[in-house]
Amino acid sequence: MENLTHSLFGVALAELTLAPAATRVDRRLFIAAGLIAANLPDADLLYVRVTPPPLGYMLHHRGHTHTLLGLVAQLALVALAYAIPPIRRAIGRAPSRFWLLVSLALFSHVALDSWNSYGVHPFYPVDNSWYFGDAISIFEPWLWVFLGVAASRNAVNRPLGQGVAIVVLGLLVALASFRMIPIGALLALVGVGVSLTILIRKQSPVARTSVALAATALFVALMFGLSRMARTTVRGTLHDAVDIVLTPQPANPLAWNALAIEVSAADTVYVLRRGVVRFPANAAEWTDERPQSLTALRSLARDDCWVRAWLQFGRVPALNGPMIADYRFGPAQPGNFTMMEIRSRYETPSCPSHLTDWVMPRADLVGLNVIAGASRGEPP
Secondary structure: OOHHHHHHHHHHHHHHHOOOOOOHHHHHHHHHHHHHHHHHHHHHHHOHHHOOOOHHHHHHOOOHHHOHHHHHHHHHHHHHHOOOHHHHHHHOOOHHHHHHHHHHHHHHHHHHHOOOOOOEOOOOOOOOOOEOOOOOOOOOHHHHHHHHHHHHHHOOOHHHHHHHHHHHHHHHHHHHHOOOOOHHHHHHHHHHHHHHHHHHOOOOHHHHHHHHHHHHHHHHHHHHHHHHHHHHHHHHHOOOEEEEEEEEEOOEEEEEEEEEEEEOOOOOEEEEEEEEEEOOOOEEEEEEEEEEEHHHHHHHHHHOHHHHHHOOOOOOEEEEOOEEEEHHHOOOOOOOOOOEEOOOOOOOOOOOOOOOOOOOOOHHHHOHHHHOOOOOOOOO
16 A cells, blocks of 8 residues: 555554553654654665666565565564653553554555555565455545544644645546546545544544444455455356456545456466456446466566566566566556666576565466576576
């Protein structure tokens, strides 16, 4: 998820863990801790350049800091930071609540990231596989409204609360102006936001936050249910699909972007399909079809260490001449952050450095027997 949603979750968790008799200083400390911990796993962006682009971002973002083991390490770092005497004295009034907040906020980051089609691999090093939720968009305005209303009403002063409301409303209007969400969705979001503000205006901060989180939980459960229905619909039209990637359109739970990968009977071609599943019609409309050479992909996986590294991330590999890109993020052309030029072994005699060992999402296409013996990091 993007960092606004993570931040709003951090603030919500701070409200829930604060002691009833918390002072203004306690409140500021908890909110700051919730914000920092809820975003801390994205500190992996600081070292993505240890591996050449685009591989560095692809492999290291949502990498080791987004694992349960990584969360424990980050909790230890927070403990060191909060050993500063003034802060230590502040949390001394409610240490168990403070460390519960930090633990929950750190965990919430990986939990939220697991909801979408980008994926996480939280169980490293026991299990290096990617896990994809395929249920929530990477940015979802409904979550901004539910959590933003509570954060706005709970702010320590009116200007800060108004600032939160302005940021959320401004983002909604911007998305609508760029046609990233329909006008109808914008009106619905504003209407629900106003109604929720009126509903919780006389409640306590904890009650407001509880209502917001309950609404969030119901929305997420609904989206997982719709994702399952959309997957069933796609499988009903494509009987030979190797994988189906689903992403709801932002602010529109009734329209889902779908990608499907099919393999030919001859096992030499795989086909990428892009379409939309719409409810309540519960029908899939396919708008794009791209045949790909499975033979070429397997040869690259066997002979090119750069492509092998790329395949640790690529879930929907698309070949376009000398380029490879993940079709989840668009065609293999500029603008797709996963696009990588495929060069001959003479142009790139050395392999990329500081690689991870994530399980290839498309090991089912490439074939484990093809990459067996091709040691990671060694030239072909």
